[in-house]
Each structure stands twice: as structure tokens, then as C-alpha cells.
Amino acid sequence: MPPPFDPADLPTGLLMPLSPLVARVLAPNPSPFTYTGTQTYVVGGDAVAIIDPGPNETAHLTALAAAIAGRPVVAILCTHTHRDHSPAARPLSILTGAPVIGCAPLTLDDDGPRADAAFDADYRPDRVLGDGDQVTGPGWTLEAVATPGHTSNHLCFALLEEKALFTGDHVMGWSTSVISPPDGDMTAYMGSMQRLLERDDALYYPAHGEPIENPQRLVRGMMGHRKQREGQILRFLERNGESAIPDMVADMYRGVDPRLYSAAGRSVLAHLIDLDGRGLVAPVGDERWRMC
Structure with a gap:
């Protein structure tokens, strides 16, 4: 019998090509909530977009700089503002000169027990994307798909040229998403899942876990x-x-x-x-x- 799978054993910091337009870099932050860690995606060729830059850790930022390899960065996109997704956005922006684009900043006003410990309170985007807004580069188009539920500000990003969807934490490749009130909303989450079910994406790239083929079947499940x-x-x-x-x-x-x-x-x-x-x-x- 093989030894138990340990997510910490997976290599981090390496650029792994997944398609002609998509590659990923795994951040060194495995945990019971992040599985193998946060996957930062590099989209494009001659000029790129970075999706979910991940935690603000020196090793990860160094790995992303190596993955970019001097190419122009059109945009740094964030699906949502949990601390394993967005904190590296601003230092990467300073490094590359690229704008931080994507989900809205999220500030919770909660009189009860603190529920925002996992949020990145320092996230300040240069541009907020609404549903259907696009970011383009040479040979690629990313379109925002509003998917509230896991968080109220969650976005997915559709890569139109490959009929692929970057699903952040809305649909993950290893577990169902945590829906944590007051910001997490089950009614909104199920509505967003129904919306994805009605789309014709051929492949999902989640922030945690492997690419998802036949994604509508997974969404139904x-x-x-x-x-x-x-x-x-x-x-x-x-x-x-x-x-x-x-x-x-x-x-x-x-x-x-x-x-x-x-x-x-x-x-x-x-x-x-x-x-x-x-x-x-x-x-x-x-x-x-x-x-x-």
C-alpha cells in the first residue's frame, strides 16, 4: 500500500504548464483549508495576467518573478480577498508595474464574534471588475463571472479562448467550499452554482486542487x-x-x-x-x- 498522501510533499515554486495559455505556480502554504496550497495562475504568452497571486511570502514572490521571466504583466487578478489569495497582489504590482484588478475590497461590519480573520484587510484594487467585464492581452481574454456565496465579492474568470474557467474557491478540486456567515451566503452560493451549471465551460482551474474536466458533472454533484x-x-x-x-x-x-x-x-x-x-x-x- 502506498504511503498516505501528504500535500506538503508537492513541489512549490515551479512553473507548470497546463495548456497553451495557462501555467501555474503552487504557493508553499498547504493546510487543512488550502489542501496542497494556493495555485497562482499565469495566463498568456508574450504578455501575461496573474490570477490569485497568493500569500505575501518571499519564496512565492520570488517564484512568481521567475515564472514571469521579464514578460509584461497586463493585470494581477484576484478572485476574492481571503489571505491565501490576494496579499501578494500589491508587492507583485510594485515589482511588475501591473495594476491590481478583480474583486471588490471587502470590509465586514459584524457586531458578533469576529468572522473576518481570514480576510485581507489591506487589499486595495486599482480597478474593480463587474460581472461581464473583460481584461485582454495578446491572444487571450479574461471575463469576470460574479459568483457570490463563498464570499460576497467572489469572482470567477473565464478564459474565452480555451472555454476554461478559473474558479478560485467557488469550485475547488478537492473539497466543497466553506460558506461562513455573515459574509458567506448559502442562498447566493447555490444561485452561483446554478449559474455555472448553465454555462458551457469545458474545464475548471480551481485555486486548490487539480484541473476539473467535465465540470458540469462536478457542479451537479x-x-x-x-x-x-x-x-x-x-x-x-x-x-x-x-x-x-x-x-x-x-x-x-x-x-x-x-x-x-x-x-x-x-x-x-x-x-x-x-x-x-x-x-x-x-x-x-x-x-x-x-x-x-
Whole structure:
């Protein structure tokens, strides 16, 4: 039997060609939430765009400079502002002279427990892209596709010449995306997934995990998984009556790495908020929930 797979064993800092227009560089930040690490994509040939520049780490910035190899950088694009995606944008902009373009900055106003620890508060784009806006270079066109849900400011980027979609954290190649309120929104996420299902992209390039072939099949599966989780929550409340989220997580996530329980609890909360909006469940004091 082969030894257990360890994401930390994958090589980082190397430029890996994936198609005539796409290559990637893996950042040295593997974790239970990032899998092998954040994949920064280099798009183009004579002049390039950088998608999700990743963490502000010297080794990764050095690797990106080597990957660019002196070519003009048209734009540095960010799918969203989690700290494993956007912090390298500004130092890379200073290095290359390229503008930071993409998602809007995100500042949370939350009177409850802090929920923005994973966000890059220093992100300041030179240009914010709206749905359908394009960035072009020699031989390539990237079009923004608004996909709120994982975060409210999340964008995917469609490479029109190859019918490929850079999906950030909206669709990953190793796991479903964490939806963490108050900014993460299950209703918006499912709407964005339906939008992707109706597109005709031939290939997905996620920020975490390998390229995804037959992406519509994966999207259908992920939507089905969310519906199954919703059903589990409803059945749990039917069986147990008024309940707290940690009890639901312990029941529904058996066998899952306990380090992921906190994130699982956030996704369960997102489902409950969605179900509340549809009149199926209701919150009770002390962070408990019941069937309506």
C-alpha cells in the first residue's frame, strides 16, 4: 500500500504548464483549508495576467518573478480577498508595474464574534471588475463571472479562448467550499452554482486542487451534496427537537478531521440561515435551532 498522501510533499515554486495559455505556480502554504496550497495562475504568452497571486511570502514572490521571466504583466487578478489569495497582489504590482484588478475590497461590519480573520484587510484594487467585464492581452481574454456565496465579492474568470474557467474557491478540486456567515451566503452560493451549471465551460482551474474536466458533472454533484446536507439538518431537528450547531456537526461530520469542525459549523449555520429564510427552521435563544 502506498504511503498516505501528504500535500506538503508537492513541489512549490515551479512553473507548470497546463495548456497553451495557462501555467501555474503552487504557493508553499498547504493546510487543512488550502489542501496542497494556493495555485497562482499565469495566463498568456508574450504578455501575461496573474490570477490569485497568493500569500505575501518571499519564496512565492520570488517564484512568481521567475515564472514571469521579464514578460509584461497586463493585470494581477484576484478572485476574492481571503489571505491565501490576494496579499501578494500589491508587492507583485510594485515589482511588475501591473495594476491590481478583480474583486471588490471587502470590509465586514459584524457586531458578533469576529468572522473576518481570514480576510485581507489591506487589499486595495486599482480597478474593480463587474460581472461581464473583460481584461485582454495578446491572444487571450479574461471575463469576470460574479459568483457570490463563498464570499460576497467572489469572482470567477473565464478564459474565452480555451472555454476554461478559473474558479478560485467557488469550485475547488478537492473539497466543497466553506460558506461562513455573515459574509458567506448559502442562498447566493447555490444561485452561483446554478449559474455555472448553465454555462458551457469545458474545464475548471480551481485555486486548490487539480484541473476539473467535465465540470458540469462536478457542479451537479456539489449541489446535490448541499441538498443532502440540508436534508440531514432537517432530519436531525425532526429527531432531536431544538438543537445546537455543535451537536449537528458531531452527528453529520463523523470521520472528518476534527480541525475542520469549526468550518463545518459555519457551513451548517449557512444552511440554517438559508432554511430560515425559506420558513423551514427558526433560531432559538442561545444559538439553538428548531423546526418551524
